[in-house]
Structure formats: C-alpha cells, structure tokens
Amino acid sequence: MTVTTASALQSEEIKPEIGSRICNSKDELLGGGLAAELRGLLERRGVLVFPEVGFTPGELVDFTATLGDYFPDTPSGAALTLSYDPETNPSAEYIKGSFYWHFDGYMNEVPILASILTAEVLAPWGGETEFANTYAAWEQLPAERQAQIEHLRAVHAMAQAQLAVEPEPSYETFLQWLKVPSRELPLVWTHRSGRKSLVIGNSAAGIVGMDPLESRELLVWLRDWATQERFSYSHTWQVGDAVMWDNTGTLHRARSYPLDSGRTMLRTKLAGEEPFA
Amino acid sequence: MSVTEKVRLKHEPIKEKIGSRILNSKDELLSGTVAGEIREQLEARGVLVFPEIKFTHDEQVAFTKTLGTFAPEMHDKAGEEAVHPITLDEKINPTSAAYLKGSLYWHIDGTMNERPILASLLQCEKPSPKGTGNTGFANTYAAYDALPADKKAEFESYKVRHGAWATLFYYDPEPNQQMLERMQAIGDVELPLVWSHKSGRKSLVIGNTAHTIVGKDHFESARILNWLRNWSTQEEFSLSYEWSVGDLVIWDNTGTMHRAEWYDANCGRMMVRTKLEGEEGIQ
Numbered sequence: 001m002t003v004t005t006a007s008a009l010q011s012e013e014i015k016p017e018i019g020s021r022i023c024n025s026k027d028e029l030l031g032g033g034l035a036a037e038l039r040g041l042l043e044r045r046g047v048l049v050f051p052e053v054g055f056t057p058g059e060l061v062d063f064t065a066t067l068g069d070y071f072p073d074t075p076s077g078a079a080l081t082l083s084y085d086p087e088t089n090p091s092a093e094y095i096k097g098s099f100y101w102h103f104d105g106y107m108n109e110v111p112i113l114a115s116i117l118t119a120e121v122l123a124p125w126g127g128e129t130e131f132a133n134t135y136a137a138w139e140q141l142p143a144e145r146q147a148q149i150e151h152l153r154a155v156h157a158m159a160q161a162q163l164a165v166e167p168e169p170s171y172e173t174f175l176q177w178l179k180v181p182s183r184e185l186p187l188v189w190t191h192r193s194g195r196k197s198l199v200i201g202n203s204a205a206g207i208v209g210m211d212p213l214e215s216r217e218l219l220v221w222l223r224d225w226a227t228q229e230r231f232s233y234s235h236t237w238q239v240g241d242a243v244m245w246d247n248t249g250t251l252h253r254a255r256s257y258p259l260d261s262g263r264t265m266l267r268t269k270l271a272g273e274e275p276f277a
Numbered sequence: 278m279s280v281t282e283k284v285r286l287k288h289e290p291i292k293e294k295i296g297s298r299i300l301n302s303k304d305e306l307l308s309g310t311v312a313g314e315i316r317e318q319l320e321a322r323g324v325l326v327f328p329e330i331k332f333t334h335d336e337q338v339a340f341t342k343t344l345g346t347f348a349p350e351m352h353d354k355a356g357e358e359a360v361h362p363i364t365l366d367e368k369i370n371p372t373s374a375a376y377l378k379g380s381l382y383w384h385i386d387g388t389m390n391e392r393p394i395l396a397s398l399l400q401c402e403k404p405s406p407k408g409t410g411n412t413g414f415a416n417t418y419a420a421y422d423a424l425p426a427d428k429k430a431e432f433e434s435y436k437v438r439h440g441a442w443a444t445l446f447y448y449d450p451e452p453n454q455q456m457l458e459r460m461q462a463i464g465d466v467e468l469p470l471v472w473s474h475k476s477g478r479k480s481l482v483i484g485n486t487a488h489t490i491v492g493k494d495h496f497e498s499a500r501i502l503n504w505l506r507n508w509s510t511q512e513e514f515s516l517s518y519e520w521s522v523g524d525l526v527i528w529d530n531t532g533t534m535h536r537a538e539w540y541d542a543n544c545g546r547m548m549v550r551t552k553l554e555g556e557e558g559i560q
Contacts, residue, residue, distance in 0.1 A: 100451055159496060164450035167485075168382055171507045178496060202450070205495055212489045213440060213465050217457060224454040 009037040013045070017140075018133040018250075019233040020045040026053050032066035039067060042114060043193070046133040046250045047233055047243065054240040055118055060268055063242075064116055069271040071112060079266040083121075084259050096165040100202035101132065101227055101251040106156040107183050110272035116244040119237040121264040126257030130227075130234045134197040135249040137226035138188060149218070150188050153208040157182035160205035184208060185276050187222075189248070192274050197249045198226055199276065226251060248272070286314035290322070295416040295533075296516045297322040303330055309343035315527075316344060319396060320476065323416040323533045324516060324526060331523035332400060334360045334549060341398055341551040344527075348394055348552035360549035363399070365542035379444035383415065383506055383534045384484035388439045389464045392555030398527045401520040402547040410540030411517045413510070417480040418532040420509035421471060432481070433471045436491040437502075440465035443488035467491060468559045470505075472531070475557055480532045481509055482559055509534065520548075531555070 010023040020041055024034060029050070042048055055063060057079045064070050073080035084095055105111030117129065138146070159177035166173070187207065189199050200222050207215040226232075234255070235243055245252060257263055287300040297318055301311060306327070319325055332340060337360055341347050353359040364370050365377055387393035404410065424432070442460035445452050452460075470490070472480050483505050490498040509515075517538065518526060528535055540546055 155495060157496060159499070164446070167447040167450075168506065169503065171504050174500060174503045178500060182496060212438065212495070213442070213461060216442070216446075217454075217461060220452060220457045221454050223451065 007031075007033060009034050009041070011041060011048075014047075014049065015230070015233055017136040017230050018045065018131060019047040019049065021049045021051060023051075026055065026059070029053065030059060030063055030066070035066045042244060042246050043195075043249065046135065047131045047235075047245045049235065050242040050244070052238050052240040053242050055242055057266055060116065060118055060242070060266055064268040064270060067244075067270060068113060068273070071269040071271040073267065073269060079118075079268045081120075082117075082265040082267055083263065097161045097202060098254050099256055100161070100164050101130075101223055101253045102161065102201035102203060103134075103199070103251055104247050104269075105272070106185060106199075106201070106203045107158070107180060108272070110275045112247050113270040113272050114244055114246055114248075115270075116242055116268045118242045118266045119239055119264075120266060121262050122237055122239060123257035123261040123263040126255050127261075127263050128234045128236050128255040129243065130232060130253050130255060131245055132227040132232040132251045133249065134200070134226050134231075134251055135195055137222075137231045138196045138198050140231075141225070146188075149222070152187040152210075153184050154187050154199065154204045154219070155182050155184050155206050155208060156201075156203040157205050158203065161202045164202055189276055191248065191277075195249075198222060200226060201251050223251075248274075284308070284310045286311045286318065288318055288325075291324075291326065292516055294419040294514050295322065295414060296324040296326065296518075298326045298328060300328075303332065303336070306330070307336060307340055307343070312343040319527060319529050320478075320532065323418065324414045324518070324528045326518065327525040327527075329521060329523040330400075330525045332525060337398065337400055337525070337549065337551055341553060344553055345395055345556070346554035348554040350550075350552065360400075360551055363548040363550050364546060365540070366545070367542070369547075377537075378448040379441075379485060380537045381539060382444065382447045382485040383413070383510055383536045384444065384486060385417075385482065385534055386530050387555070388468065388482065388484065388486045388559070389441060389466050390555065392558050394530050394555050395553040396527050396529055396531075397553075398525060398551045399548050400525040400550075401522055402549060403545050404520040404522060405540035405544045405546040407519065409538065409544070410546050411519050411538045412526065413515060413517045413536045413538055414528055415510040415515040415534045416532065417483070417509055417514075417534055418478055419514045421479050421481050423514070424508075429471075432505075433469075435470040435501075436467050437470050437482065437487050438465060438467055438489040438491060439482075439486040440488060441486060444485040447485055472559050474531065478532070481505060483509065484534050506534075531557075 007028045011020045013020055060079050158180040162177050185199050189197050204219050284305050288297045290297050338358055349358045350361040351359045441463045445460050468482050472482050487502055
C-alpha cells in the first residue's frame with residue numbers, strides 16, 4: 001500500500017484587500033502540486049509573496065512553468081535580469097517609466113497574465129515594489145461611479161508613459177515614442193470569470209470623447225482611488241524573495257532608489273490567456 | 278545759459294535675435310528719463326540685462342514703476358509695495374516653493390489671466406553654483422517671424438487650451454486628486470496660438486500651460502506643441518543667462534518664454550522679483 005502525501009497550500013493574508021504570503025517550502029512549490037491553488041489565490045489576492053524562497057534562476061523558470069504558459073523574455077529562455085545601470089542596460093531611460101503606476105503590455109492583444117520577480121542584489125535604500133488591486137478598486141467603487149465609467153474607453157500610449165519621465169523631449173525623441181502605436185482599451189475590463197478590473201496607469205493618455213480637462217481629472221481620480229492604502233501593498237525586498245502578481249488585475253510601480261547601486265532583479269512572465277474586453 | 282544734455286539709453290546686443298545689455302548707471306535708470314527707450318528695447322529684444330546694477334529692494338520697486346504699472350505681489354510691514362522673494366527653499370518660501378517647480382519648464386506667466394503681465398524684473402541676491410540655476414529665455418516673436426509662410430498660415434488658425442493644471446504633470450506626474458482639483462480650479466482658457474499684438478507684431482503663445490490644440494487628436498496636438506516648443510527654444514532664439522550677484526534682468530512676458538534651469542533647492546539661491554501689469558489681452 002502506498003501513502004501519498006499531498007502537501008496543502010499554506011498561505012496567510014497580508015492585507016484584507018491585497019496580497020498573500022505563501023509559506024510552503026521551495027520543494028513543494030517546484031513540485032507543481034500546488035499550482036492550481038496558487039493560480040486561484042493569485043486571481044483573488046492580486047499579489048503572492050514567497051519570502052526568501054531563494055529560487056535559483058533555473059528554479060525560477062521551472063516554478064513559473066508549473067503555473068501556466070512560460071513566456072520567455074530572453075532568446076535563451078532564461079529569466080530576464082533587470083538592472084538599471086545605463087552602461088549595461090541601454091533601455092534604462094525607458095525603465096524609469098516603471099516608477100509610475102502601470103500594468104504591462106497595454107500594446108499587446110493579450111497582455112501577460114503574471115510576472116514573478118526575485119531580488120538578487122538590493123539597493124541600499126528605496127526600491128520597494130508596490131502593487132494596487134484593480135479588481136478590488138473596481139468592486140469597491142460607489143455604484144454611481146461604476147455606472148459612469150463602465151463603458152468608457154481610454155487611449156494608451158508609450159508617449160504618455162514617457163512624458164512622465166521626460167516632460168520636454170526633443171522632437172526626434174517624441175516622434176520615436178509616437179512610432180509605438182497607441183491603443184484604445186476599455187476602462188473597465190470584464191474578465192471571462194465575470195470579475196471586473198480597472199484598466200488605468202501611466203500609459204493612459206485620455207478618455208475617448210471626453211474633454212481633456214475632465215479626462216485628466218477622471219484618470220487621476222481613478223488612480224488615486226485604486227492606489228489608496230487599503231487596495232495597495234508595498235513590498236520591501238529581502239534577497240531571495242519572490243513576488244508574483246496578476247498583471248490583469250493589479251497596477252505596480254517601483255519606488256526610487258540610487259540607480260548606480262547595482263540593484264538586480266530577475267523576472268519571468270506567464271503568457272496572457274485572455275484579451276482586454 | 279545752461280546746457281542740458283539728454284540722457285540716452287546705452288545698450289548692446291547679446292545675441293542677434295534675443296537679449297541686450299543695458300549699460301546706463303543706476304541713477305540714470307532711476308531717473309526715469311530712459312524709461313521710454315527701455316520699453317522699446319524690451320519689446321524689440323525680449324530680454325534686457327542690467328549687469329551688477331545692484332538695486333536695493335526699494336530701488337527695484339521704484340525702477341519698476343518708471344516702466345509701467347507696478348503689479349503688486351507683496352507688501353512690506355508698512356504696507357508698501359515690495360519685491361517678491363523667489364527660492365525653491367521651502368524653509369524660506371513655504372507656500373510657493375512647490376509651485377515654482379513648474380518654472381523649471383518653458384512657460385509664459387499668467388496665460389490664464391485676462392491680461393498676462395507685461396514683464397518681470399528679476400534681480401539676483403545669491404546665485405546657485407555655476408552651471409546650475411541659469412534662467413533660460415526664448416524669443417517667441419523671433420520664433421514666429423522665422424516660420425515659413427505656410428506654417429504661419431497654419432498656426433494662425435489654431436486655438437489652444439491653457440491651464441495651470443497642465444504644468445503639474447511636468448514635475449509631479451502622479452498628483453493626488455486634491456492637488457489637481459486646486460490647480461484646475463484656477464481655470465482653463467482657450468487662446469489663439471498666434472498673438473497679434475496691438476503693435477502689429479506677432480508671437481507664439483505656448484509653454485507648459487498649453488495642453489491641447491482645439492479640434493486636434495490628443496497626440497497630434499501634443500506633437501505640434503512639442504514641435505513649436507523645440508522650434509522656439511532652439512539656440513538661435515534663446516538665451517541661457519548665468520547670474521552674478523546684483524544682476525537684474527527684465528523680460529517681455531508677452532513675447533518670450535522662460536524657465537529656470539535646475540539647481541539644488543538647498544543651495545540658497547535667492548532672487549527678488551517685481552512685475553509690470555499687462556497692458557493687452559492675448560488676441
């Protein structure tokens with residue numbers, strides 16, 4: 001007679017409306033037996049933190065692949081190294097856009113489902129990663145606000161995100177940004193699950209058909225609402241932490257830190273599974 | 278028989294299309310006899326520099342009054358009109374230091390007012406370290422004049438929306454809702470892109486308060502406004518002024534844009550400002 005011991009998911013809530021800590025061992029996580037439960041929890045909680053789990057780069061990729069369709073960022077299939085040293089990373093200027101609230105992949109038909117980030121080298125100060133739950137933010141909106149915005153659409157563009165970093169670009173730079181096509185997206189995403197989330201962030205340039213002043217006011221109001229204390233979580237990194245977030249139901253941003261500090265993170269992604277709708 | 282010799286304005290150009298240095302003595306300037314010529318040069322040159330003129334605060338107020346209608350911003354303890362201190366140091370200037378961050382980007386003052394101020398006079402009490410804290414000026418008369426004819430015709434048909442709130446996003450891309458509301462409450466106006474002055478001259482009305490060209494798609498509007506700013510602030514039409522203690526600079530706010538270049542907010546840089554009331558609306 002064989003005894004199978006299926007390990008159970010061990011988790012605890014970080015805040016009532018966002019984030020859970022996962023306390024299972026690395027081996028249990030890599031075994032894949034918890035993958036379905038982790039996916040369910042990810043959608044409900046927005047952010048999953050694996051404190052000092054200490055994945056090697058290879059293990060990070062393996063773990064990611066247990067959860068869905070691994071979406072490699074590098075030709076070799078290895079996890080992407082994120083470091084903001086302009087000498088080793090020519091797109092460092094673009095990365096400064098990540099200091100403002102955003103989601104990834106507004107220009108894609110199907111945005112990525114999730115990312116996992118691990119900390120290799122910490123900055124001496126700052127460098128927290130912050131998350132805001134845009135499912136919860138939608139669900140807690142007053143009904144009249146929901147009715148007002150539910151069918152609105154917003155234009156998203158790289159130029160908008162970059163203006164936050166460089167407000168007075170040269171004309172050549174501005175034209176480069178405009179080469180990336182802008183994209184019209186629903187302001188409220190009705191997911192296949194039936195749940196709804198807000199689609200906002202630093203790429204949102206304006207609400208279609210709305211006066212520019214009112215449009216800006218609404219986008220600022222929504223971002224302020226969605227990123228308020230109750231819906232958001234600020235992760236202070238320890239070496240070896242892994243943090244996974246649902247890119248379809250959260251916003252995220254990095255807090256500033258000394259760019260020459262050598263802070264180094266590894267990232268993997270899960271391919272998206274449904275288009276904006 | 279007494280011989281009266283009329284004092285004339287002594288001036289020399291700084292660059293071909295912007296800026297002149299005024300070389301008269303403090304007494305000559307304060308006497309008001311060259312005021313008419315200063316006003317002419319101000320309009321013609323955009324920026325007038327009075328090197329190390331070292332006006333006292335009272336003298337700066339008095340000199341300002343020789344040139345037009347003094348626009349009061351501050352009063353001293355006796356209720357007299359006074360100069361306005363300009364610093365990013367929040368300990369000295371708690372209310373406006375944050376607001377002044379918008380001044381790091383090209384702008385015209387008072388675009389939302391019915392008559393934007395005619396001119397500002399800024400004197401340097403303590404400069405920032407060399408290489409920081411210059412004031413940049415760009416001649417928007419010269420920038421308009423140098424446009425090709427087809428561009429002039431195109432731009433003359435444009436109306437542009439201006440709001441102080443738009444400047445907020447330059448230095449605080451993620452403002453909170455209350456801050457945005459306060460800034461939006463200041464107003465939002467529609468102005469011609471090309472200002473046809475009473476004199477017959479024309480200048481461009483752009484800068485960080487300009488947020489939308491009426492009737493244009495968001496990014497088409499942003500592209501044109503970007504082009505206009507880059508055109509107007511190119512080397513030929515602009516001047517970056519490095520301050521020495523006691524320098525006074527007047528600029529024609531109706532025919533230039535200006536900006537402060539970056540400096541360390543804690544370096545002690547201190548300027549004092551007076552203003553002249555506007556004399557015509559943007560039309």
